Amino acid sequence: MSTATVGIGLHGALGRMGIRLIQLIAEDPRVRLVAAIDREAHPKLGQDAGELAGIGRLDVPIEPLSALEKRQGVDVVIDFSHPSASLELATVCARNGIALVVGTTGFDPEQRKALEAASATIPILLSPNMSRAVNLLMRLVGEASAALAGVADIEIVERHHHLKKDSPSGTALKLAEIAAKASGADHLVHGREGLVGERKPGEIGVHAVRSGDCPGEHTVSFGLLGETLELSHRALNRDGFVRGAIDSARFLAGKPAGWYSMANVLDFAQ
Numbered sequence: 448m449s450t451a452t453v454g455i456g457l458h459g460a461l462g463r464m465g466i467r468l469i470q471l472i473a474e475d476p477r478v479r480l481v482a483a484i485d486r487e488a489h490p491k492l493g494q495d496a497g498e499l500a501g502i503g504r505l506d507v508p509i510e511p512l513s514a515l516e517k518r519q520g521v522d523v524v525i526d527f528s529h530p531s532a533s534l535e536l537a538t539v540c541a542r543n544g545i546a547l548v549v550g551t552t553g554f555d556p557e558q559r560k561a562l563e564a565a566s567a568t569i570p571i572l573l574s575p576n577m578s579r580a581v582n583l584l585m586r587l588v589g590e591a592s593a594a595l596a597g598v599a600d601i602e603i604v605e606r607h608h609h610l611k612k613d614s615p616s617g618t619a620l621k622l623a624e625i626a627a628k629a630s631g632a633d634h635l636v637h638g639r640e641g642l643v644g645e646r647k648p649g650e651i652g653v654h655a656v657r658s659g660d661c662p663g664e665h666t667v668s669f670g671l672l673g674e675t676l677e678l679s680h681r682a683l684n685r686d687g688f689v690r691g692a693i694d695s696a697r698f699l700a701g702k703p704a705g706w707y708s709m710a711n712v713l714d715f716a717q
């Protein structure tokens with residue numbers, strides 16, 4: 448990781464992740480907030496990011512994406528917004544040679560391909576979950592899925608706040624992908640309803656719960672005969688995601704163009 452202070456631009460700056468990023472970046476001497484971007488015509492455009500985050504004036508105004516083209520000193524943009532907005536952002540970052548950390552989830556395959564294409568020009572790190580502990584969970588799920596291949600029923604349950612837009616979560620889909628690869632079971636079943644019959648051997652069940660202000664929980668259960676193994680992560684707040692995003696931005700600053708993941712940031716990740 449670089450030892451110089453990394454200039455950060457935030458995209459989705461007024462969202463739940465964006466506001467906590469403004470607060471924790473201000474506490475971290477290794478990074479500085481240079482630009483705070485939110486959607487065109489947002490009623491809070493022009494207001495100070497620090498004042499909106501409740502930490503006092505930072506002299507960083509909330510601006511639309513077009514302002515990023517003119518802002519000096521942005522080494523890396525951290526994006527927690529919405530898939531369509533992330534694609535437009537990637538185009539602007541590619542045009543201006545700015546590295547991009549994408550935490551947004553819910554990309555369809557075409558959108559994902561477009562992001563990958565932009566990584567020919569700039570470094571892009573994409574992860575549906577920036578938390579250190581969740582990335583360890585991913586590794587453990589891979590190990591358990593391989594060890595219990597063919598003998599355990601794998602089911603994934605995720606729980607998130609009722610304002611979440613995509614279902615199932617990006618993390619649940621990634622956990623399913625890891626479990627499928629390691630176990631050979633590769634038929635995803637999203638919820639069950641009605642007379643669906645007995646569970647088929649190659650299924651991985653994925654279930655999304657939406658509940659109150661829950662910041663994010665994921666459980667992968669391995670059902671055997673007479674016993675169940677469950678691997679769970681429970682976020683108590685958003686700080687684990689935010690700290691992982693800051694670590695990712697510090698990692699990505701100055702890297703060559705290419706496609707990166709949390710495995711490049713954390714030495715144990717998938």
Ligand SMILES: NC(=O)C1=CN([C@@H]2O[C@H](COP(=O)(O)OP(=O)(O)OC[C@H]3O[C@@H](n4cnc5c(N)ncnc54)[C@H](OP(=O)(O)O)[C@@H]3O)[C@@H](O)[C@H]2O)C=CC1
Pocket residue numbers: 458459460461462463464465484485486487489526527528529530531532549550551552553574575576577578613617688
């Ligand atoms: N990878 C990870 O570790 C994590 C990923 N996430 C993901 O990050 C994303 C954001 O989550 P969260 O912060 O809770 O969501 P929020 O809805 O609270 O924040 C998203 C922000 O992006 C803004 N936005 C929407 N469209 C645009 C646009 N076109 N241009 C610029 N800004 C735009 C929203 O504005 P408005 O409200 O006006 O629409 C809002 O301010 C989700 O996809 C979520 O799943 C979340 C936590 C951790």
Ligand SMILES: O=C(O)C1=N[C@H](C(=O)O)C[C@H](O)C1
Pocket residue numbers: 552575576607608611612615616617618619662663664
């Ligand atoms: O929307 C959220 O809040 C979260 N989304 C991510 C996902 O979809 O996996 C990660 C985290 O659980 C919080």
